[in-house]
Amino acid sequence: MSGTFVGMPAFPTAAREALGDTQLRRNLAHATHTIRDKRAAVVAEVEDWEDLRLAGAAVKEAALRDLATHLETLEESLTRAGATVHWARDAEEACAIVAEVARSHGVDEVVKVKSMATGEIGLNEALEAEGILAWETDLAELIVQLGDDLPSHILVPAIHRNRAEVREIFRRRMGDVGRPAPDDLTDEPAVLAGAAREHLREKFLRAKVAVSGANFAVADTGTLVVVESEGNGRMCLTLPEVLVSVVGIEKVVATWSDLDPMLRLLPRSSTGERMNPYTSTWSGVTPGDGPQEVHVVLLDNGRTRALADDVGRQALRCIRCSACLNVCPVYERVGGHAYGSVYPGPIGAILNPLLNGVADEQTASLPYASSLCGACFEVCPVRIDIPSVLVDQRAAVVDSHRGDRVPKAEAVAMKTAAWAFSDSRRLAWAEKASGLAGRVLGRFSRTTLPGGRTAAGRLPGPAAGWTGARDLPAPPTESFREWWDRTDGGRT
Amino acid sequence: MSARDEILRRVRSALSGVSPAEDLPPAPRVPDRGDLVALFVERVEDYRAVVTRCAVADREAAVAEALAGASVVVPPGLDLDVPGSVVDDRLTADELDRIDAVVTRARVGIAETGTIVLDHQPDQGRRAISLVPDLHVCIVDVSQVVPDIPDAIALLDPARPTTWISGPSATSDIELDRVEGVHGPRKLHVVLVG
Numbered sequence: 266m267s268g269t270f271v272g273m274p275a276f277p278t279a280a281r282e283a284l285g286d287t288q289l290r291r292n293l294a295h296a297t298h299t300i301r302d303k304r305a306a307v308v309a310e311v312e313d314w315e316d317l318r319l320a321g322a323a324v325k326e327a328a329l330r331d332l333a334t335h336l337e338t339l340e341e342s343l344t345r346a347g348a349t350v351h352w353a354r355d356a357e358e359a360c361a362i363v364a365e366v367a368r369s370h371g372v373d374e375v376v377k378v379k380s381m382a383t384g385e386i387g388l389n390e391a392l393e394a395e396g397i398l399a400w401e402t403d404l405a406e407l408i409v410q411l412g413d414d415l416p417s418h419i420l421v422p423a424i425h426r427n428r429a430e431v432r433e434i435f436r437r438r439m440g441d442v443g444r445p446a447p448d449d450l451t452d453e454p455a456v457l458a459g460a461a462r463e464h465l466r467e468k469f470l471r472a473k474v475a476v477s478g479a480n481f482a483v484a485d486t487g488t489l490v491v492v493e494s495e496g497n498g499r500m501c502l503t504l505p506e507v508l509v510s511v512v513g514i515e516k517v518v519a520t521w522s523d524l525d526p527m528l529r530l531l532p533r534s535s536t537g538e539r540m541n542p543y544t545s546t547w548s549g550v551t552p553g554d555g556p557q558e559v560h561v562v563l564l565d566n567g568r569t570r571a572l573a574d575d576v577g578r579q580a581l582r583c584i585r586c587s588a589c590l591n592v593c594p595v596y597e598r599v600g601g602h603a604y605g606s607v608y609p610g611p612i613g614a615i616l617n618p619l620l621n622g623v624a625d626e627q628t629a630s631l632p633y634a635s636s637l638c639g640a641c642f643e644v645c646p647v648r649i650d651i652p653s654v655l656v657d658q659r660a661a662v663v664d665s666h667r668g669d670r671v672p673k674a675e676a677v678a679m680k681t682a683a684w685a686f687s688d689s690r691r692l693a694w695a696e697k698a699s700g701l702a703g704r705v706l707g708r709f710s711r712t713t714l715p716g717g718r719t720a721a722g723r724l725p726g727p728a729a730g731w732t733g734a735r736d737l738p739a740p741p742t743e744s745f746r747e748w749w750d751r752t753d754g755g756r757t
Numbered sequence: 758m759s760a761r762d763e764i765l766r767r768v769r770s771a772l773s774g775v776s777p778a779e780d781l782p783p784a785p786r787v788p789d790r791g792d793l794v795a796l797f798v799e800r801v802e803d804y805r806a807v808v809t810r811c812a813v814a815d816r817e818a819a820v821a822e823a824l825a826g827a828s829v830v831v832p833p834g835l836d837l838d839v840p841g842s843v844v845d846d847r848l849t850a851d852e853l854d855r856i857d858a859v860v861t862r863a864r865v866g867i868a869e870t871g872t873i874v875l876d877h878q879p880d881q882g883r884r885a886i887s888l889v890p891d892l893h894v895c896i897v898d899v900s901q902v903v904p905d906i907p908d909a910i911a912l913l914d915p916a917r918p919t920t921w922i923s924g925p926s927a928t929s930d931i932e933l934d935r936v937e938g939v940h941g942p943r944k945l946h947v948v949l950v951g
């Protein structure tokens with residue numbers, strides 16, 4: 266099983282469609298710039314932010330480098346605290362475990378806290394196939410679920426919807442699945458949030474089983490941590506009788522005090538607040554308070570694959586803050602759907618190939634969804650060097666095509682370049698050919714680039730993939746060599 | 758091979774030849790911010806929560822004023838008289854949903870972030886009572902205010918459930934417009950004593 270949306274086209278195709286949607290681009294630009302500015306303001310407040318980043322990266326890196334020990338410790342402390350620990354090699358096993366818990370309590374519905382891991386494993390669909398409905402309770406996830414839509418941002422999954430669209434979705438769909446939206450529903454965000462509160466409250470009050478993820482899992486104390494804003498997390502973690510938490514094995518930190526740099530880094534990087542409204546921590550079962558039956562599913566699903574990659578391992582430090590999405594010039598223009606996964610943006614461009622490999626075309630296109638500008642690394646609270654991992658993953662994609670009978674256009678181009686550059690006579694010839702091409706292409710082009718050079722239009726054949734998204738400057742009609750020969754190095 | 762053994766085997770083989778990390782660099786401390794209590798008040802108010810400061814003798818009056826006649830539930834161990842209150846004795850979620858307000862203590866207040874942390878001892882009650890009612894009146898002593906997050910972490914017992922509260926429930930999910938109050942209490946009133 267992969268974490269990518271089934272049947273999604275590869276990034277370039279999906280991106281071109283998204284670029285044509287001006288409403289989407291406007292929503293995205295507004296949202297990413299707003300969060301980016303808020304983040305910058307609260308980060309500037311912290312005098313030693315860079316040292317804090319180093320500390321955060323070190324906590325996660327240390328946990329990963331000794332992961333087997335920490336996982337065994339976590340299992341022990343959770344069990345001691347009254348939780349039942351399950352292990353899942355892949356998505357299918359994880360979904361089966363959750364479904365079995367739900368079935369053993371005879372329920373046909375569960376309430377859910379927003380969680381990337383359960384999105385990754387396609388839990389809602391798997392439960393539905395078993396006749397169990399999973400209600401998303403985060404406002405944005407509710408909008409996505411009711412709109413039969415896909416999430417497009419880690420933090421604000423409905424970032425691509427504006428208020429009028431949300432009102433429409435609520436009016437049309439709420440009544441089908443529970444308490445309908447009030448007749449006088451306006452498109453004021455406060456009114457829409459009020460409607461969601463009423464709609465979901467009846468579900469919280471009657472739910473027997475809840476499903477959550479966790480932001481952190483503390484090995485030595487068996488404590489899980491959920492960081493949230495709305496209080497839907499608290500509802501799910503507190504009111505039902507049974508709680509199942511699906512936790513990626515990379516969420517482990519060694520000790521309770523390791524939570525310090527993490528809880529200082531995450532809210533400022535994520536929502537751009539000093540602290541998010543609610544953080545809940547719990548260790549197994551607390552007699553007389555909250556769920557009395559607690560399950561924890563420790564999930565691999567490709568994480569050990571990423572762990573084995575010496576360059577890519579650092580991607581497992583990710584705390585899903587989404588700061589890298591908000592600063593990414595590519596994400597800002599194409600949005601989350603083009604990445605075809607619950608993990609979009611720069612982190613998605615490395616995490617998906619690391620978790621799943623690059624065998625399918627969709628995943629293989631992701632490492633190219635970047636201009637390598639480096640903004641993502643600068644904001645990342647756990648200092649993941651995303652550009653380096655991207656370059657390394659590009660190499661992995663190229664390697665995976667080495668045996669192909671029909672070489673990729675890019676591979677042909679690179680081989681030709683190597684052949685031409687390795688001999689000065691060939692290079693002179695190639696430049697002449699290019700100058701000729703420049704004169705031809707220049708004549709067919711429609712655009713003029715800044716600086717007055719003409720741009721080649723869309724090229725036919727395999728090169729279309731390149732020119733479809735870029736203006737390729739038409740090659741100059743005279744090469745540097747030709748100019749040197751003609752003018753005797755500028756002396757005539 | 759069980760899933761457990763298989764995953765642990767995969768982890769070990771992925772990390773073969775990888776050395777464990779050296780000692781962790783210490784996380785930096787916040788510089789001295791001067792008047793901690795003033796900072797705490799400013800930062801709590803920044804989340805659009807209400808803060809009332811009062812002397813020990815005026816606690817009851819300050820709480821009564823914050824409640825303004827609302828129906829109210831209190832934890833069994835609350836060290837304060839709240840006239841007309843219902844003491845929680847395992848009320849159901851439905852019963853709690855019909856009560857307007859809750860009055861609790863807290864374990865610690867964090868100045869840097871304007872956060873109050875509950876560890877759900879008897880003076881704060883189980884988690885549900887400070888969640889379902891729409892108004893949370895929370896009493897914090899000035900002596901409970903600490904500078905920053907690491908100080909709070911050092912004070913808290915990880916075996917207990919904890920709830921960290923920074924302002925009222927909020928969402929920015931619709932066009933990034935901040936709306937106070939979705940599922941948790943929509944109003945947070947901190948009574949700061951001392």
Ligand code: SF4
Nearest residue numbers: 583584586587589645
């Ligand atoms: S890669 Fe870094 S910046 Fe991006 S979501 Fe993960 S932690 Fe945040």
